[in-house]
Amino acid sequence: MTKLGLEAKDLEPTQTIFHGIVPDLSCSPIGQIRLNVLAYHALLGRPALAKFMAVPHYAYLKMKLPGPKGLITITGDYRKSLESARDGGKLAESLVIAEERRQLDRIFALANETSAVPILAEEPADEASFKPSKETKKVKLHPEDPSCSKYVVVGTCLDSK
Structure with a gap:
């Protein structure tokens, strides 16, 4: 961009x-x-493919469409395709990781701002059962969305890391 x-x-x-x-x-x-595309390199979405009655074949990196004098075949470059896919995958993965990091940071910030609310749990019948920490609190996952009723339970004694 x-x-x-x-x-x-x-x-x-x-x-x-x-x-x-x-x-x-x-x-x-x-x-x-x-x-406006002023070059031969372009990304075509489904509406453009339908408008041009184009048939892409991704495995062969070819696209065929009707032309004024017969069938037009467009051939792609495997090396550029692999480089683009690799770079795009890395970028997408880094964006997903960055977004997940922002959400976790927001949850930790909310957890630190909210006062500790102890959650009373029933005592398990079995000694080997999972027992939550005594110092826990509920934090709303989407505080800006009043219709969201999802919470996460976090320990109040956890390190911010």
């Missing part, structure tokens, strides 16, 4: 979800943007 002279405020919201970029996770893009 920076190389194109774009900023986050230029992005429009999108409902698209990507699967398989980061193994075992789904990712949502930060937004979408419409650009």
Whole structure:
């Protein structure tokens, strides 16, 4: 985006979800943007493929579409494709990790701000049963969402690390 002279405020919201970029996770893009393509390199989404009646074949890195004088076949570059997939996967993974880190930091900050509320638990019948710490408190997962009723129970004696 920076190389194109774009900023986050230029992005429009999108409902698209990507699967398989980061193994075992789904990712949502930060937004979408419409650009006039003035070069031969472009990313085509499903609406563009449907409009051009294009048929992509990802394994062969080929795309075929009807042209004014017959069938047009576009061939991709395997080396560039692998580099792009590798770099995109690393970027996506780092963004997911960064977002998870922000959420954990927010939970820890909320836990430190909230006063300790002891949670009374029934005494287990078996001595080997799991026993929570006596010093615990409930922290709302999404404090800005009044409809969210999900909480996490954290120990008040935990180190911030």
